[in-house]
């Protein structure tokens with residue numbers, strides 16, 4: 187069988203007659219719950235012992251491929267696309283089953299910054315799979331943020347050239363930056379103020395401090411100091427000013443963020459002098475979160491759900507702040523769409 191336009195020829199050979207022949211691509215085995223991966227590598231020379239294993243994975247024939255001029259093998263196409271997309275903080279892997287991964291090259295956690303419209307434009311070309319994380323996802327060191335693959339076993343070289351052109355044009359308009367990159371998270375020393383009369387008096391044990399510490403430390407930052415206050419606006423203001431005087435990179439206040447008369451935190455943050463970007467975030471859980479800036483430092487009011495739920499508006503915003511973004515009202519507005527995570 188051959189492909190007349192491209193000049194690439196693919197010959198099907200029954201596996202039983204394939205001893206001594208070279209495999210044209212990686213071959214995959216999947217055993218649900220146990221294994222998924224490459225059983226044979228591209229270029230492997232088939233031996234007699236391989237025959238039952240090939241039959242076990244449903245291969246009664248293999249391809250012998252003669253690549254025509256102007257065509258690219260799936261591995262080479264995936265590599266060229268990944269190479270074109272290399273950007274700040276990324277590295278690429280070798281091809282595996284026709285796929286090349288783009289991973290974080292940083293030794294600290296990072297923020298994935300991915301241009302959705304360019305990803306859509308590339309996937310519009312057809313026969314191409316560029317899969318990425320959502321922009322602003324956290325990527326741990328060595329973690330994957332994108333992967334490239336073409337769908338057929340070989341594609342015309344122009345297909346990959348079209349991807350390269352889209353990326354080149356993007357770079358021209360964006361100071362050379364790739365549409366797929368990772369920005370490092372800085373390590374912040376954070377001042378934490380826990381409000382709540384029931385905690386201050388010792389009536390119940392603080393559960394907020396450990397929860398915030400876990401989230402912050404997972405991103406490579408630390409709680410430098412934790413203070414406690416009753417539900418008293420003046421005391422909360424005083425404590426915020428104390429934390430500000432300690433030159434911490436950010437201030438976080440917990441509790442007292444909702445609608446009860448004892449919920450003093452939003453008013454106290456305002457009275458402390460912060461300019462409020464938003465009190466309220468259209469995301470659930472975390473709708474009562476406040477974000478503002480006090481003398482240029484981010485200050486956040488965290489509602490009770492941060493202590494309880496696995497993913498809240500705090501988890502969504504903190505990585506951006508650590509990456510150096512200044513959060514705007516527009517950023518907050520955009521959190522509502524896709525922002526329902528339970529509650």
Ligand SMILES: Nc1nc2c(c(=O)[nH]1)N[C@H]1C(S)=C(S)[C@@H](COP(=O)(O)OP(=O)(O)OC[C@H]3O[C@@H](n4cnc5c(N)ncnc54)[C@H](O)[C@@H]3O)O[C@H]1N2
Nearest residue numbers: 382385391392393394441442443444445449474489490491
């Ligand atoms: N009628 C309404 N009810 C609620 C609303 C609302 O808009 N209308 N908002 C809900 C949302 S969203 C959240 S989140 C919660 C909690 O909001 P707060 O941040 O005001 O939380 P508190 O009232 O201070 O406390 C709630 C709960 O959590 C316990 N807590 C608080 N801090 C600590 C701590 N450091 N350690 C351990 N436990 C703590 C506190 O004792 C209460 O049990 O409100 C919803 N309801």
Ligand code: MOO
Nearest residue numbers: 472473474489491
């Ligand atoms: O702030 Mo609550 O913050 O949505 O459960």
